[in-house]
Amino acid sequence: MKPASVELSAALASCRSALVSLIVTSGLLNVLYLTASFFMLLISDRILPSRSVPSLVGLVLLALMLYAFQSALEALRGRILSRIGNVLDECLNPRVFDALVRGPLDGTAPANSQMPLRDLDQVRGFLGGSAPTALCDLPWMPLYFSICFLFHPLIGVATVSGALLLVLITLVADRLTRGPSQVAMEHGQRRSTVTEASCRNADVLIAMGMQGHFAARWEEAHHHYLMAQQRMTDVAGASSAVSKAARMALQSGVLALGAYLVIRGQSSPGIIIASSILLGRALAPLDATIANWKGVIAAQQSWIRLADTIRKAPAVRHMPVLPAPTRMLKVEGVSVAPPGGTRLTVKEVSFSLKAGQALAITGPSGSGKSTLVRALVGILPLNRGTVWLDAVPIPQWQAADFGRHVGYLPQEVSLFAGTVAENIARFTPNADRAGIEEAARQAGIHELIERLPQGYDTALGEGGTGLSGGQRQRIGLARALFGSPFLLVLDEPNANLDGEGDAALTQAILSVRARGGVVIIVAHRISALAAVDLMLTIEAGQVAAFGTKDAVLRNIRGRSGSEAGAVRADARPGRPSVSHPPIQILKESA
Structure with missing residues (x-):
């Protein structure tokens, strides 16, 4: 992965305390995940041989209390991840908006102009999903392996071998899905380009009989996009199926191995059940990561593109306030x-x-x-x-x-959705009404505005819908003149x-x-x-x-x-x- 930009690094640094809390919470959760394994171990090896009902009740109450803590920590971890996503969004959204505005000026295709915003949404949505929790649990897998080795070395070897197999499946899935994912994104951008051009020039397409030609181009782009998505889904689905089958086979194998050890007198019956549960818990993060690998790849690509976008866009510099030019x-x-x-x-x-x-x-x-x-x-x-x-x-x-x-009136005057007064005032909060009317008078459009249904408070559609070209141009002139x-x-x-x-x-x-x-x-x-x-x-x-x-x-x-x-x-x-x-x-x- 390419190095993150300074802004991304700063945004992550602002989440340092939340990340530390996330690590601590994940550690406590993974300790609590051992509750089920040790509960079954104690039931089989201690409670059943002793036939002690008070011990059973006490063990059940203890397990329920630990499960309650586990539930609270699970909810807390989800909230922490969600807050981290929101903090990243708050830190980066000004830079993303700046990139959105400057994109067309830098030659960015209209269909790709919204990509930085989609990337930011992708990263924030990823942090609020299930994939990050699986990634947070991955570093704690050695804890489960160690306990499996304590149960019996052969059980530990079987568990580690299964984990390595799932890691291999994950790496193969990563290699196989990266190419189709990139191709799908490119075809999706091409489809968006054709769609945006068709919508922007709908009058020309209809009037000159070009709709059928552009429909064929759109269908071709859409077909390639669907095929690329299908290839990516097929690979992800196959890897998930192989992973699921391997995990089930491994659990059955560990049960059989435990039974063999009991027969040979090298283990207790409780170890069989506990090791099976522990194996499932140890491999659960890998299984969840493989199931969510498509989202992991998408978030990673969005993060890289976001870093590139922010790195290329000039940062807003804070300059001293200068006196107004007069000469x-x-x-x-x-x-x-x-x-x-x-x-x-x-x-x-x-x-x-x-x-x-x-x-x-x-x-x-x-x-x-x-x-x-x-x-x-x-x-x-x-x-x-x-x-x-x-x-x-x-x-x-x-x-x-x-x-x-500066007052600027471009060739193509485009007004914004809002009132006439807001457009003239450049959407300045609490703008002086007298200044707005003065700018309109200088542009010679004050009387025309007052004849509108609500005068200066008349709402305009996006682009100035409802006004003629000349009216839009003169309101644009008033906007340029506002503020002298x-x-x-x-x-x-x-x-x-x-x-x-x-x-x-x-x-x-x-x-x-x-x-x-x-x-x-x-x-x-x-x-x-x-x-x-x-x-x-x-x-x-x-x-x-x-x-x-x-x-x-x-x-x-x-x-x-x-x-x-x-x-x-x-x-x-x-x-x-x-x-x-x-x-x-x-x-x-x-």
Whole structure:
């Protein structure tokens, strides 16, 4: 097994006292498990020959008391294991949630994005099951072997031989089930990938008659998954059956051996029964481990994946609280690769913006505009270069603190299940209602929200169900404006806006500039440039032009040698506009 990450080691260390209690409890339990063997031994060798009823009553009462203690300790051990699982969950769930959120940004397939959470659930569920109790009893098997040797050396040898046989069965089962288990997991992930893609694109599948093709792909993936699961179940079932038969044969063999020793006068009748019970108790942990081996392997694989996930995800660092930025944004030699890729799509981009300035980033589709702005707000890591707010690099900001100074509107606006007010307030607890309404007014959507059935308290479905694309975009703009952030980054904010929305967007940008904020907008329509004073053009991931808006536009028109390429100011989604290649960079989507 790979070494656990620092966080996993720390989580285990926090359970140290519980683990010590678990060891002590298991030791006491395994001593109490001897009650049945010695009870039968005393009955056969002491009570029956003496015919003493008081001794029998006393022995029965003593056995009942020991059984009561055993029951209490069994319940206590189960509670300890359950608490250990909960403590591990509490220690790791913040890191797991961080991995869930960052997974898609790191190129993780959607079907695998929930894997860290499933792994954590698997480990916690395993600790609450029967397999850990069997594993806790395994170290105490030598105690039973020693007593068997005290009964008679031949009985001890038989017991140890049986245990070695079951260990061999366990090792063979482990070797045979690891491969099918891994294959089953891979086929399960592939099936989940096809399922998730089909659900996400259901409208396309139905409208274009592709449902049958994807159904065939899903059935193929599902068939391979079932076959792998069947192979794993067959191996586990066969090993369990062999183990059960070997254990029963061994118990019968020990009874026969005990009878032989009694016949030869080398043992007492009570030893026969006691050794049989003791053998069953000694081999019970091995038998239970083999029966639960599938769960043991699954938990082990989940633990390894969880350790890898946490090791790869950057730990949340606690930074000092910094003063709010007020002066500038500086981008210095920034190069960025997309999630999961190595080829740079943004190369050596540098510029700086002072408080009160607004920059429009333009360029042809696929030139790296969205990648650049996602890096500026800390979504994507920088391969090279630095982004500064005032004199502080972004990595030195506490994540939550940095987020308060940034407003971001992505291309695809996705709202969350909750009220309109909660979405605008970024789900900040006890957010100021006046601040929420002010952000909505800046986005020009206050009146529209008040016309909703419950106004700001109207509940939205996941993704903003019930709102049009333009309404979602303007509520997303209000969310970006909430809290008066210093840096406002808008990625094609007017893609779904009408004339009224364009005017509200322009006014919002002007209001941010007026209060000393910095605005960056990815533009593909000329109307988005109305409130900016600077312009940066990107081609093939590199800066092609940077300067004042008028100077960059003159440079573009000069290169074309014609004014015919200007983007029509009345361009709207769904209404085609005629434009020429030189200024096409202002109308293509990022």
